[in-house]
Amino acid sequence: MVTTNEAPKSLESILQGAGGPVNLLRGSNLGPYRFPVIPAEFTNWRDEVRAWKDSCALLEQSYHMTELHLRGSQIIPFLSEIAVNKLDPFPVLRAKQLVLAGHDGYYVADAIIFREAEDFVRIVGAPFASDWVLYNAQKSDYDVNATKDDNFSIRSGTREVFRVQIQGPNALALMRDVTGGSLPEIKFFNIGEFRIAGKAVRALRHGMAGEPGFEVYGAWDDQQAVREALEKTGEKYGMRKIGALAYSTTAQESGWVPMPLPAIYHGEAMKPYREWLSNYFLESVASLGGSFVSDDIADYYVDPIELGYKSVIDFGRDFIGRDALLERANNQRRTKVTLEWDDEDAAVVMHDSMFPANGMPAKFLNMPMPMYATFQADAVMKNGKMAGISTWPAFTANADRFISLALVGLEHAEPGTEVTLVWGEPESRRNTVEKHQLREIKARVAPAPYFEKVIKTGKN
Template sequence: MALSHNAPPKSLQEVLDEAGSPVKLLRGSNLGPYTFPVIPPEFTNWRDEVRAWKDGVALLELSYHMTELHLRGRDVVKFLSQLATNKFEPFPVKRGKQLVLAGHDGYFIADAILFRESEDFLRIVGAPFASDWVQFNAEKTDLDVTATRDDNFSIRSGTRDVFRVQVQGPHALTLMRDVTAGTLPEIKFFDIGEFKIAGQTVRALRHGMAGEPGYEIYGPWDAQQIVREALEKAGEKYGMRKVGALAYSTTAQESGWMPMPLPAIYHGEAMRPYRKWLTNYFLETIGSLGGSFESDDIVDYYVDPVEVGYGSLIDFEHDFIGRDALRQKVATPRRKKVTLVWDNNDVIDLMRSSLFEASAGGKYMQLPNPMYATFQSDAVLRNGKSAGISQWLAYSANAEAIISLALVDTEYATPGTEVTVLWGEPNTLRRTVDKHRVREIKAKVAPAPYFEKVIKTGRQ
């Protein structure tokens, strides 16, 4: 995502004007799927690394791939409340919050995790889209807010403000008690606790994935090696696995979180100032759109906060961008987020054809994460008619199947419903896509998240 030193940056709006339309721009980008920087593909093997967070304990590395935006000032919460769907009263210090951002017409822009470190200091942590939108608005507000960017290692190197790792799985709590010598404080779900590991003061957000409890630990950049070594030593007793980039890329499917829907910024006059602010330094400008779903209207690729599962995080008692449009989406939901479990036999037939039938075969499916674009949008059919879109997919070693997160029409959202996913990219304009024929793959609807969240039910 780095800029060329030989040419001045262009705005997203300029690039769109040159391409002719948002769909032509994104469908013509040769950028491949997101790759996680710094960490190796595997520490041991990705199958057992995936199983570790469900059946044992895993150590996941978050220090390098997530963008951080630091907001400081006496008006930080007031400022965010103008942008986000969330309720911010109460929002105490040492508390986390899932930040949800919508555009003027209620379509989804991005989400991220908010960390309230003090009264006047908040961190926004996640994929860059939330930080980009918040930074743009922070630069033009009259409120007492300053935004400082801490980019991920996809576009830079060096040091950061904090390191960040996650301990995850059924043995996570016991391991954490061991590594803190029994001094671990009780931390409620999405609260932030402060404690010491190997003499180093750290904080941890309490949350989970794949249905199991976990801790997202962060602290001073210079303390990371000491903390990691302590965690690895304590983890030997529990057979802890360090998670590499391949396994990490499959975490979202099991947890039911849709990581990177296409941000709804490419259309309409209301977003034009933002498109002029974004340059080809940003992923929104250079990202690619892949998959079998086809439309010339970029709006057809958007999602909204209600259908991706954030309806409960919309507080209509305060004014925010997109509020009126979201009232209608809450009243008349069109689609629902589900997991699709792809038919194993159809997947094997597809893979066989992609390897041994040359150009007549199906689109090659790379494991464990078959995504081949920044943003994925595959057509879902029911009895030959459009029934929704499938977005984020991976092979889950815990589910022993290809599973994807999809938005399907509400009438087809019942678990067990049989649908068909079209796999491939018809009429592709991208050289990164191999020659193939679109294949139909049977799938069944399952709940999202795929695994029950014991962290919220109290079974630990």
């Protein structure tokens, strides 16, 4: 959601006025997502990135995550009609990944659900999941009440809880130390309760980039004491606070695509939702960039199968998109991989973006996060033909190279396969994109997650 001074307009009317979703998104001047409140760097982004590999990192999540709070006696039956993943059983103090699809099986959004009590869950993540769930809750007959807690990109003040993540090989030792040895045994994706600096907190046990981690949260007014304790204890474990630049590269290493384009911009089934969304929502002002160009918005969509969610889909019950997803599962065409960009080609693009040899520069390759749109789709080619789409690029200081996540045809997914990424945005209409020429960057297919399979093992 974004704030403007305009009277609300529905996304549907905005699309009609823009001449369709591709025209709207590829004409938007909104840049890539910027993490609010926290500085770009606390120290330097290279050592901050290396902290979650070599020591310990504190990642700030209090400000950029959208929360949706669901209360009522029928939360699970309600969510079971719109989520693709298994939600029963779902005991208190557990978490699950919420995956949402549209009626034709395309991906809409994902987030994490925290089961705080029998009648209370938090949905935490990018706003697209909360928006879709909120819309469905408002028109539902179930005993469910939904309240949205927007992130600090569009608001300020206080929230119900603060949220930080402790991550890295020293994370467990730090957490045991800061809790005075009273840290309970918390199983993966379970939520534990304990105290830090005398303050009651909860923590989701998970991992990022192949290492154990804890997502610690508690009452907003208790955060100063908790933070001070974490920082003081963290000194002996080499803990670094992670700024916005380093944070932006976490997803690429772990193999999670944070914000694919939600499949809401087409079709009659989604029209009521587009009429509910307004220009105050990110979905209405977001931008689409990159070298892949199509007049059909569906060509930019992805589905939960190719994103790697096949194993969590509960085909044993009905939900929005079930039959279409079953068909996609039986006829999968693409899969998620990591692309390792050729070092020399990337260096040439960087050089030519600043010192062009023929008067027309290459598209600037920003570090550590080269994205220049809300959603990005770069063409991946093999022998002159489309092989897939690359998205969410980054320079990772843990591997000292550019990588990106990509969806490629199954025939191109074998690690080591050589492909070509097209860098730049042809005939861009966006003021945020400088004049440039397209460039080709050689790339090699690698596993996803890249950290666990390549960086952590040292096998390339």
